[in-house]
Amino acid sequence: MPDQMRCPHGLRFPLTLLDQLRRIPYGANEINAVGWCSLVEGHSGPHHALGQSGGEDDHWVRWTDAGIEVTVLPFCPTVMPEDEDQPCTLFDGHEGPHDYELEDYPTTVDQRFAAYYWAPPAAN
Template structure:
């Protein structure tokens, strides 16, 4: 399945702005791209950072109709049946297929173009 193409421009959280040094460069809004498969519910998700792989250490932003929330969510424990070393890169209870079943169409298009231009690198 293809990756969801939802994009959001999110402002920095208020607590981050409050911690910034007055008179210095303040954090700016940034774009996030949904990492879920395109067949998910109305709430999108992007992992922002992981603080060491502990349960609940990955911080995700979940957004939908006009709201966004930062949430510490545990990693999905599922393993790819084709390669047991490949774990799902999404959170527990994610609403779409596991990460190994989600294809980024832009990444795929770039890979096809590079393979066409440089076939010796893609054997």
């Protein structure tokens, strides 16, 4: 049973970013208006949420208080030792434990996560 918590930071994606994610060729994922950081709680550096998988690429939304960007990052090559069909779903070189070593995401946004929800400033 994973015992390490995921980063509680979330981001409401601006409409321009949602449009950019929807236009990725061969998109395999449903686009959500909110992304939650996929890394371990307390990580250093920017937050990362998978925005879309298209073809052979994963398009990650990366953000800090200073800005947001979409970037293509290579897959993490690690698989779960006891189940080789269970890959790490993070990007290569990610900080901290692999995805399968972290707690599952909550099915609803609870107070712990809601306290860290960040919406970018509205465009003028």
